[in-house]
Amino acid sequence: METRQNKTKAPSTGRPVVVNVGVLWRFQVKPPPPRPPRLPVGVTAGWVILTLVRVIFGVVYFEDCPQQPNIPNYLLGLALIPLLMIPFVTLPCESQAAQPQGPPRGFKACLGCLMALFIFTWILAGDVWVFSVYQPSYDPTAADGLYCDKTLYTFALWNAVWETFVLWFNLAKLCKGLLCWVVMSPAPANRDFYGRV
Numbered sequence: 001m002e003t004r005q006n007k008t009k010a011p012s013t014g015r016p017v018v019v020n021v022g023v024l025w026r027f028q029v030k031p032p033p034p035r036p037p038r039l040p041v042g043v044t045a046g047w048v049i050l051t052l053v054r055v056i057f058g059v060v061y062f063e064d065c066p067q068q069p070n071i072p073n074y075l076l077g078l079a080l081i082p083l084l085m086i087p088f089v090t091l092p093c094e095s096q097a098a099q100p101q102g103p104p105r106g107f108k109a110c111l112g113c114l115m116a117l118f119i120f121t122w123i124l125a126g127d128v129w130v131f132s133v134y135q136p137s138y139d140p141t142a143a144d145g146l147y148c149d150k151t152l153y154t155f156a157l158w159n160a161v162w163e164t165f166v167l168w169f170n171l172a173k174l175c176k177g178l179l180c181w182v183v184m185s186p187a188p189a190n191r192d193f194y195g196r197v
Helices: 041-060 070-090 107-131 150-184
Strands: 017-021 025-029
Touching (some): 041 070, 070 150
Antiparallel strands (some): 017 025
16 A cells, blocks of 8 residues: 655745646745844944943933932833843853754743843833923922932933833734734634533
């Protein structure tokens, strides 16, 4: 007896794919050459510059906001986040170049969850600190001594707006992905409506 082989195998990577549509049309699709994933240089440079500016503002204006003294700390914390992410990206666990990369497991997954939780809480705490004194007194000679430097507060306000926008955008992407996963998951074949009642 002859064993039946599957004649419709997926084409190997890098080879052109021929698509026949009916009898008359024949298309040849060439896949683009594989490229390693990398962050564009402009994005990396912008991220480094923004981190340095946050550190500079946090240190230079550290005592220039008695109305909400946590605003410089918020900027320093935002600058600390990329520094904390460096070990997560460069951990040798499961990232050998010869092996295909899958989702992180074990220690790396726990570290990723803790980082995400820290980032989420830090951004929300910063929003509370920045927006709780919206339109502060910018006059350092105020009678009650409560003021906030205008440059510091404006920079912190726009950082809070930007980081909150990015946070909600990523949460929306997560919800969309979870919804697609639930909708596209196959139903179990042996579902019994009255089973386990």
